[in-house]
Amino acid sequence: MKSNRLQQCLFALLTLTMSTFAVASNTELTWYGHAAFKIKTPSGKTILIDPWITNPANKNGKDDLAKIDKADLILVTHGHSDHVGNSAEIAKKTGAKLVTTFDLGKALTQYGGYPKEQMGFDTQGNFGGELTLLDGEVKIAFIPAVHSSSVVAPEGSADKDLHDGGNPGGFLITIKGGPSIYHTGDTDVFGDMALIPQFHKVDIMLACIGDHFTMGPDRAAEAAKLVKPGMIIPMHFGTFPVLTGTPDALSSALKKRGVRSKLRTMNIGETIKL
Template sequence: MKIKWLGHASFLISSDSGVRIITDPYEPNDKLRYGNINESADIVTVSHDHSDHGNVAAVKGNPQVVKDNARIKGIEFKGVPAFHDTAGGKERGKNTIFCFEVDGVKVCHLGDLGHGLTAEQVAAIGAVDVLLLPVGGFYTIDAAVASQTAEQLKPGVVIPMHFKSNKCDFPIATVEEFLRGKKDVNKPDASEVELKAGKLPEATRVIVLKPAL
């Protein structure tokens, strides 16, 4: 399977058989200048209905939209309830964590997670091979809580998302704060990585992708 970072919290995940999943498609604006999403997909997951995560109309191919538990094209999607803040959703609402398996690789997309995970949430998420992890803070967990979350879930690969960049002017931190002190960091000159079940790192590796858009 392949994972391409489109930008912000949006990824294109492609199975070996050609099933295409897009997570949290964004709507560009003056502060979020990643390019328009012109990709097609079979499935779109939406963690919450804010414009920088729920722009389903941008995705081509008449995809099926997943906002909770679902089974589509042989892939089980598990939605784990969470919040967009540390106040039980009172400030920014609810957030859904999505867990699904593609070609034997267990993926977890945390959406705009705004708090540390509870033991119950960790148990509900279960085993994780690839963790798509917000790290920028302010709207989501910050670098410190993101690091704790990675330690809780123990994925083979972490791909950071939702951080400040030259295309994102939100009042959030860059990825560098999260990377500080990490032992295994890979920064390929690419927006896409191919991952295979049984060939993932035993200790967590952080892969920082370049935005495709």
């Protein structure tokens, strides 16, 4: 009798464990090149981050953009055009809500063409704050960045001025039944990155490594040492000639600093399950 009961308990525990892993594996991450990513949650919700889908590194950019017919949230780290990208166009087609700081959200709706009715108090925040969205499936924390931020009107507009886009930042996206993903935005390494894992374990770090406008491989490796992610995925490199940082250089820098995070280099257009 005791043996049967033990077997039943072990079977129930195994079933629960397998179910947990099955749910977690349903989180998908797609890279479109540069800093543009798509996250598909276990329930099928779609989150886009810095969606410059038609960036020069993405040879299938126009087709990829045309195929995006569903988006629930669009996250924009700062106002530069290579991160705002195709946000307004996608938002008009999908009804996606805008997730940014208040200053950037106001600038994007006033000057950047983003629909005003899709920017609300519920999806706007600021550094140190955290939003609970998509019926509790997703939490998004606002993380500072060392960079700049300005907004320009869409191409073809008569407005050629630069408009204040508030302070630049990044996002820590925590998915129920899935991983926690830190998108650094454009930034240099800064000491307070060490505080991030004190509040949230970081499973995946999407780290800019291009140099020139952001941290390069050496400084990105130092950032990974502070954040301690389970995996680091390089981004924001090779789009333009001046972005000279490479994943190989990052690999060497990680080894030099004894960083144990797994390096995973994605191909443009690739989707991985997390």
